[in-house]
Amino acid sequence: MVTITNDDRPRIRSNRPKRMKDSRGYRVFQVVNGAVLLGVVFVTLYPFLNIIAQSFSGESFIRAGEVNLIPQGFNITTYQLVMGDGMFWRNYGNTVLYTVVATAIAMVLTTTYAYVISKRNIRGRGLLIGIAVFTMFFNGGLIPNYVLISSLGLTNSIWAIVLPNAISVFNLLVMKAFFENLPAELEEAAQIDGLSTYGILLRIVLPLSKAVIATMVLFYAVTFWNSWFQAFLYLNQQELFPVTIYLRNLIAGASTASSLGSGSGDLAQVASNIKAVTMVLTVLPILCVYPFIQRYFVSGVMLGSVKG
Amino acid sequence: MKSRALLRAGGVGAAVALGLGLAACGSSSEDVDVSEQTLGAMDAYAVGDQFTATEALTFPILYSEHPNYPIKDDWLFWEELGKRTNVTLEPTIVPMSDYEQKRSLLVGAGDAPPILPKTYAGQETPFVASGAVLPVSDYLDLMPNFTDKVERWGLEDNLDTLRQEDGEFYVLPGLHENPWQDYTIAVRQDIMTELGLEAPGDWDEFRDVLRAVKAAYPDMYPLSDRFNVPTPGGNFLSLVAMTYGTSAGWGYNDATFDEASGEFAYTGGTDEYRDFVEYVSSLVEEGLVDPESFTQDDDTAIQKFTNGRSFAISTNAQTLVNDYRPTLADTQPDAEVVKIPLPAGPAGNVISGTTQLENGIMISSAATEREDFVAMMQFIDWLWYSDAGLEFAKWGVEGTTFTKDAEGKRVLAEDIDFVGLNPGATKHLQKDFGFSNGVFAYGGPTELLQSTFSEEELVFQAAMNEKETLPLPPAYPFSEAEREQATLLETPLADFTAQATLQFILGDRSLDDWDSYVAELEAKGSSTYVDLVNGAAERFEEANG
Incomplete structure (x- = not known):
């Protein structure tokens, strides 16, 4: 029994990386999946981040459509107001x-x-x-x-x-x-x-x-x-x-x-x-x-x- | 077994609902004797009198809360109103965003305050059949200022448009001395000057201006428009159509009165409508109008204009000052924006006369049971229709919020701001004092209306006042059965017309197709609808003519 386990151990260890290695298809899937999900995250978060950026921006910059993710004309007076x-x-x-x-x-x-x-x-x-x-x-x-x-x-x-x-x-x-x-x-x-x-x-x-x-x-x-x-x-x-x-x-x-x-x-x-x-x-x-x-x-x- | 129990429960629920519905319907009693309901009323109340209740009274009122000036208990308005009239108003506060819905709910539940302001023409119709609102036309003898203004300003025809089938009207509208045309087109005056262009007098000249701009600035859309909610091209189509002797956009009316034949015709199928569509589609075809003009949201259109990507846009006096100028000052410091006088069209140099009536007040029927009913009507007459009341609601208290110079010109107190009259002032006429409140202050003599206008707006209004006023079409109040049928026809017809109009304008459908379009209108029941209208108009003419 002991010998067998001893014999097995190195083999398992050497095999592990190989066995755990993802197939090519799976890796491609993971990348695509990640990209799509990131896209979904962005689409979901964007309106929210946009509102946050607007809340720190000047009114005329918002009117001109220049505020996306980064506040323009940064101010916190609106918050104070x-x-x-x-x-x-x-x-x-x-x-x-x-x-x-x-x-x-x-x-x-x-x-x-x-x-x-x-x-x-x-x-x-x-x-x-x-x-x-x-x-x-x-x-x-x-x-x-x-x-x-x-x-x-x-x-x-x-x-x-x-x-x-x-x-x-x-x-x-x-x-x-x-x-x-x-x-x-x-x-x-x-x-x-x-x-x-x-x-x-x-x-x-x-x-x-x-x-x-x-x-x-x-x-x-x-x-x-x-x-x-x-x-x-x-x-x-x-x-x-x-x-x-x-x-x-x-x-x-x-x-x-x-x-x-x-x-x-x-x-x-x-x-x-x-x-x-x-x-x-x-x-x-x-x-x-x-x-x-x-x-x-x-x-x-x-x-x-x-x-x- | 279980499902039968459910059914039974459902049946009981339905019966209860039905019972409640029936209970809500009462019949309106005519010629109510009000001699017993004179608590607090003035014996002799006439034009020019200050209304003061003979004892302290309280009137509940539905109040539409504007987000820009939330209601405050310490407004000078309440205090001074109490001093002058001995009346305390008890507001039921409803957010402006959903005011209409709450009003329907309260009226339907029989829980409405007696005074229901901010009712636009047509919104009273659903309550008429149930008898929940008062036929106010029966009580005009209690309202000397109202009747006086109607008479002096010749508004009888306008009032006729509010009458229901029984010949009564159920809403007290705001009254304007003259038609008030606020909306028009704003253009970049700096580009006009640069190209040596004059403000266009009619729509053909307007097209020439757009062409010249297009030639000089090929990357720019000469016109990219806004105001597309709730109808596409709401403002622009409405302006053009008005001067073509028809209606479209915001102002679309299914029936148009033909003076020549003395009968109504379906608007979307008339020759005038075709001419109007042809004109607008030619603008789009030449690339003078941004095809997105009729569908984009306001912000997009404003961005195009303020970024210098378009030359003209729809405007009113407020949006000119609030939406365009401040942003342009940042993005295009050399830009200069002005309102152009509304161009004339084939129907002449005209504006609509329907603007002489404003939103107004409904009175709930339960008010006739109040002991102080007469005083309430006198109070309404004073606050909303007397010269003193109108000035008080708009400007406030002389010596406190404003002063008058020798010629009677009102000047706002220095530390108070309103529509940018005293920029930088610490207090605000609406927010801190409660005056110029949309619930109480509207309509009135032209002099009062224009008293808060800027110099340039006064020039614009002077040009507008030189225009002729279009005659009002005859009234055609439907009976209840007719209205039901008309509503069923109206919506699909108007939708189809709006859709086809856009297709013609945007070039998705050829104008050669016009006849088949008219045939489609016919198939959707346009002539049945017109028959209803003509029948109702004739009946009204006979009964009230």
Whole structure:
């Protein structure tokens, strides 16, 4: 035995480079693949880098179309200007508040709902799933929804933003699939050891579900951070607006078709560098969260889908 | 079993939705007696009077928030308005970007504030059938300034264009003393001077100017245009078509009134339209117009112009000062840009008279139940239609934001800026004081409108005012059934016309093909549409003529 291994060793070692050497076709593929992917990366990043460059540029350079990836007429006065606007920060704070509260509520509701409907032996499970799925295909429409929210007295409050979309059915189903694939034996063992239903959920199931929870937090947080329509419908005071409405009005407001033919008071447009700065400041935080949750994100979605 | 449960649930949902829809539809009551609703109203309120409510009143109002001047509670506008009128406005703030949608939602939900400003002509139509908005024409006796201005400025015909089938109109438009032509073409005056060219008087001379520029600067597109949203060639085609006695671009109207026959014809199939298309396509064929002119976005067109790659571009007074001059000052320091007077065409040296009406105010029907309804109408009349109200909304408070010299010329206070009147001033008339706000300040006497214009713009406007005003076509309000049919026909017809127009202009389709194009219009129902229009016009004429 020993001699054989001794004999083998040098051969393996000498063979290793040869065996590991990629075939010509594979190497070509890798180069092409790399080039194509770099191209995709560039195409994806370019608009973003362009906006960043614009945010540091002078207005007349942007108008003349001279700003690509490098700022022209470098200045940070626009940043000072936008950051000096009290309403911008007010709305920014609202966005943070709405996102945190809404994500927390959404996570509690989605997790508990998903856990219940993942138990195949529960009575009325079909009905519970049916109720959720029904809302995926049908909804009351704009005006009935508005009437509902306003007669519940939720308009002009944070609850109009955080409650109506608390459960996303898509997220709910992904989570349900994840819970269904947790080994039932674990929960049985916990039950034998004397844990209650809530104990099982809190001490066994949730700690094992970090991946899917992180994914859901990301899904929800990004959705709430970007959302503006709910706020637009149900809020009537600018102190309550999230920053997305501020941004949307800045970008789309003064250049809508109907305002083009209108009186002199409406015609002035917002400068492009102010728009760029606002965009950069708005996407920055959510952009910073992404890389940290991303690894869960990939494994979480995979766990939900592949095994399911 | 499960699917039946779903079906049942769906049925209930549909029934609820239907019920809500029906509940939203009420019938409008005519000749409402307002004698009981005089809380705070002035007994004798007439032209020239300052409206002051006899007790403090609050009126909710829908407010379109402009990104350039976000609303502030400490605006002098609110304070002074309270002092003068004893009225506090309670704004529901809606971002300007989606104002229309929110207004529809609130009106549909029955939750709209009584005063709904910034309503453009035609936007009120969807609310008419449901009775959600007030037929304001029934209440004009409460509005002495409005009626006075309509009478003095001869705007009855303009108002007719707003009337619905029942002969009423549902929006109080902004009123202009004279037509106001703001849009035209901007050219590089330095090149004109260099080549010894004069500002063109009509479109043929305009073509000669472009030819001369092309000859001297072969690398340059003489015209590369902007304003292509939402219709391709929005501004340029609209300007040319107007002086050819037809309509296109932004101003496209499916039906054109033929004075000779006294009937409407489908615009895209008329001889005038053909002449107009022929003219523009000849410009493109000669290489005088950038073929991208009709589709490129504004920024691209501005870049071409400010980089010296094009000679002319569409403009209004604001874009001239904001978009072109500052950038050109950096990129081409010798360049000089001016507005040319709008060239004349085969229809004469004319401008459209439709600009005498502006966007305006809808009143929600629920307002008639308010105790202070009469005072509200008087208030609206004062703020938006009286000379004092118009001046207040635009210029602010005399002695604070502006002063008047001996001839009555208004001068902005030194530390306040507006449209570049006092560059470098620390405060802004709109941002810091709330005046010249698009929600409250528009329309009015020409003297007031032009009071903030620069010297060169005044010269341009003087030239425009010498032009003749095109007659307005007769009104043709559709009945509800007709409107439904008309809408079904209108959209495909207008789309097809716009598409074919571009094909003709860009040379993708030969003008020899014109007859088959007209036949295609016919196949898409142009004559059915025209019949609807003529029928409605006749009916309106009989009922109101």
